Amino acid sequence: MSNLMSKRAVLVAPEQPIEIWERPISLPQAGEVLVKVIMGGVCGTDVHFWRGEVPLPGPLVLGHEGIGTINALGEGVTTDHAGVPVKTGDRVYWMPLRPCHSCYYCTVEEDFTLCENGMADLFRDANLPPSACYSEYSSLHAGMPFYRIPDDTPSEAVIAFGCAMPTMLQAMERLGGVKVGQTVVVQGCGPVGLAATLLAKAAGAAQIIVIGAPEQRLAMARRLGATDTIDMQVMPSAEDRLQRVHDLTGGEGVEVVIEAAGAVDAFGEGVQLLAKNGRYVVVGLWSAPGTVAIEPRYINNKNLQIIGSALYSSSHLYGAIRVAQQYHETFPMADAVTHRFSLEDSQKALDAVARLETVKAVIVP
Ligand SMILES: [Zn+2]
Ligand SMILES: [Zn+2]
Structure with missing residues (x-):
């Protein structure tokens, strides 16, 4: 030995x-x-x-x-x-x-x-x-x-x-959860975005719109509960994507946005996608330095909440095993x-x- x-x-x-x-x-x-x-x-x-x-x-x-x-x-x-x-x-x-x-x-x-x-x-x-x-x-x-x-x-x-599921479990906790019937945008379709999609679905969200690329990952997002996906390679303009989200949600924006894109530009776009009283959790920018222009009046005038979530603790790692145990047959x-x-x-x-x-x-x- x-x-x-x-x-x-x-x-x-x-x-x-x-x-x-x-x-x-x-x-x-x-x-x-x-x-x-x-x-x-x-x-x-x-x-x-x-x-x-x-x-x-x-x-x-x-x-x-x-x-x-x-x-x-x-x-x-x-x-x-x-x-x-x-x-x-x-x-x-x-x-x-x-x-x-x-x-x-x-x-x-x-x-x-x-x-x-x-x-x-x-x-x-x-x-x-x-x-x-x-x-x-x-x-x-x-x-x-x-x-x-x-x-x-x-x-x-x-x-x-991997670490995406415990990371999202903490982010959901800090967000205050997704409620039954709510509308959600997930920015990003890497493991963090996919974990967000699954957890939003399990929580009973009515509409889950995943924005990302490439198509292979968006296809997995649909299998994990996304109701709509927007391929950034097909629709590269943020303005067009905002319009698409408005078309899908009746023009109000969404109640929850989850940033799991890992790209700083996603932040300004995420703020725009929120409806009044919307909540935004930022979880994907941990190792993405940079600045971005936003209009802070939207946060003010629409009563928005912006929440950050860093890493996770052992309770979330334990939770990730429980999620896999409970949902591995419901979701692929x-x-x-x-x-x-x-x-x-x-x-x-x-x-x-x-x-x-x-x-x-x-x-x-
Ligand atoms: Zn990791
Ligand atoms: Zn310490």
């Missing part, structure tokens, strides 16, 4: 080819869990990392959306973080972020998504055992939340939405996994995601 070697895909420096490193792994210490990775989601954020849009302290192992089986349990670990008993061979989904429980946001605001130290595990030295998932094995450090995946829930239904969730790559082909996976060829790509180590 102590002689076991583990391969990992390492981002050595921005825009450099991903390297495969092999390093020994050791048995878990007290409170830790060693996981054999089944699949790791490839996220748009990984592409932002690869491009160097997030400052890198040194070589790191990519991947923050991992599902694996428990290979070994450290002393004292008998349950997951929801109190469910666990044993070797069980499938688990884990939280890549670990709040420090000692900063202002953790202890005073009790908002773990704003923890000042919560990202440390993402930037671990690539020579050390990773908790990242572009790896044959992952080491879950003590205090890193993980949850058993129920036997009736396919891994694909969970990983198809697992079908959103369209591409599988070996660990050695991690670079090809990133390239395919960057070119928007995938709905969801996964690494299968």
